[in-house]
Amino acid sequence: MTMRVLTVDDEPLALRRLELILAKLPDVEHVGSASGCREAIAKIAELKPDTVLLDIKMRDGTGFDVLSRLPEDGVPGVIFTTAFDHFAVRAFEAHAIDYILKPIEISRLRAAIDRSRDRLAAADAREQIAQMRAVIDDLRAGYHEQGIRQRDDELWLRGTAGALTCIQRADIDMITAEDDYVRLHTASASYLLRGSIRAAQADLDLPEEEFVRVHRRALLRRSAIASVRRSAGKGVRVILRNGTDVGAGRVYAKKLLRSLPAVG
Numbered sequence: 001m002t003m004r005v006l007t008v009d010d011e012p013l014a015l016r017r018l019e020l021i022l023a024k025l026p027d028v029e030h031v032g033s034a035s036g037c038r039e040a041i042a043k044i045a046e047l048k049p050d051t052v053l054l055d056i057k058m059r060d061g062t063g064f065d066v067l068s069r070l071p072e073d074g075v076p077g078v079i080f081t082t083a084f085d086h087f088a089v090r091a092f093e094a095h096a097i098d099y100i101l102k103p104i105e106i107s108r109l110r111a112a113i114d115r116s117r118d119r120l121a122a123a124d125a126r127e128q129i130a131q132m133r134a135v136i137d138d139l140r141a142g143y144h145e146q147g148i149r150q151r152d153d154e155l156w157l158r159g160t161a162g163a164l165t166c167i168q169r170a171d172i173d174m175i176t177a178e179d180d181y182v183r184l185h186t187a188s189a190s191y192l193l194r195g196s197i198r199a200a201q202a203d204l205d206l207p208e209e210e211f212v213r214v215h216r217r218a219l220l221r222r223s224a225i226a227s228v229r230r231s232a233g234k235g236v237r238v239i240l241r242n243g244t245d246v247g248a249g250r251v252y253a254k255k256l257l258r259s260l261p262a263v264g
Contacts (some may be wrong), residue, residue: 003117006049007033008040008066009081010058013202014102017195018053018081021106028113037061041069044076051077051116053100053109077116083155083204101158102203103195108158155204157184157191165191173224173240175200177217187242214238214248214256228260 005028007018015033022030031047034040037060044052044066054063063080070076083102098112155169167186174185175197182200184191193200197219201211211219226241228248236253238246248256 001117001120002027002029003113003120004029004031004047004050005053005113006031006040006043006047006051006076007053008035008043008058008063009033009053009055010035010060011055011202011205013199014055014081017199017203018104018109021104021109024106025110025113027117037063037065040066044070049076050120051079051113053079053081056080056082077119079112079116101156101164103193103200104203105158105194157193167191169204169206172204172206173221173242174244174246175206175211175219185244212256212259214246214252216249216252218246218248220246228256 005022007015007022007030009015009018012035015035019030019033022028031049032043034043036058040052040054043049052066054066056063063078067078078098080099081102081104082099098115100108100112155167155172157165157167167184167189171186172184173187176183176185177197178192181192181194182197184193184200184204195203197213197217200206201208201219210222212222212225213219220238220240224240224242225238227239229237229239231237231247235250236248236257238248238256240246
């Protein structure tokens, strides 16, 4: 049975990554995408997908808003995607609701779609929607108490071994590339995830204005930089507050030096 999947996310890079992953899965057809709540509701009505990959936090609302407006008949299966929601993670696990943590890995997505296919075959997608609606009020209350501070709250990471680790988004000082993976660096630890630097920055919702690229394989948080020193040739060395020494390539070094508010 071919699963017709609609993707919903307000980050273009996240949508593109989902599209590429879905293209690798057998018996899966990516029927379209939406970049916000209103568009998602319209696309669900128009395309009638079997399953929707639904981001939780978007610019014009939340995935819960989309869910609350789905019709009672012909409801699709819903798989939430999230990079940050510890309230949601606890609620979803308690009610056996499917969710995937960003950055999304193909094995995790394949398993979630397979479960959605099984539910569709058993005609219990409506029961899944009823379960999700039962926890919406609690989740919304949790977000309200948080002020939905997406960029300042906890970040739940699923490592390459599948374990969940909680860190503070504000503690990420550096992201480095390692072949098909990226490593998130805090002052005291590092965490390996699959993906590229650009995809990680988008998926983890790291503000572009707070980070600076110093190398094609290194992205630094501006506030973590302690000093910048010229090195041999035309490059520079960037020293972080925790003592980490990072080399900046020539092109990136020029842009970095121009961007620093130097005086004197």
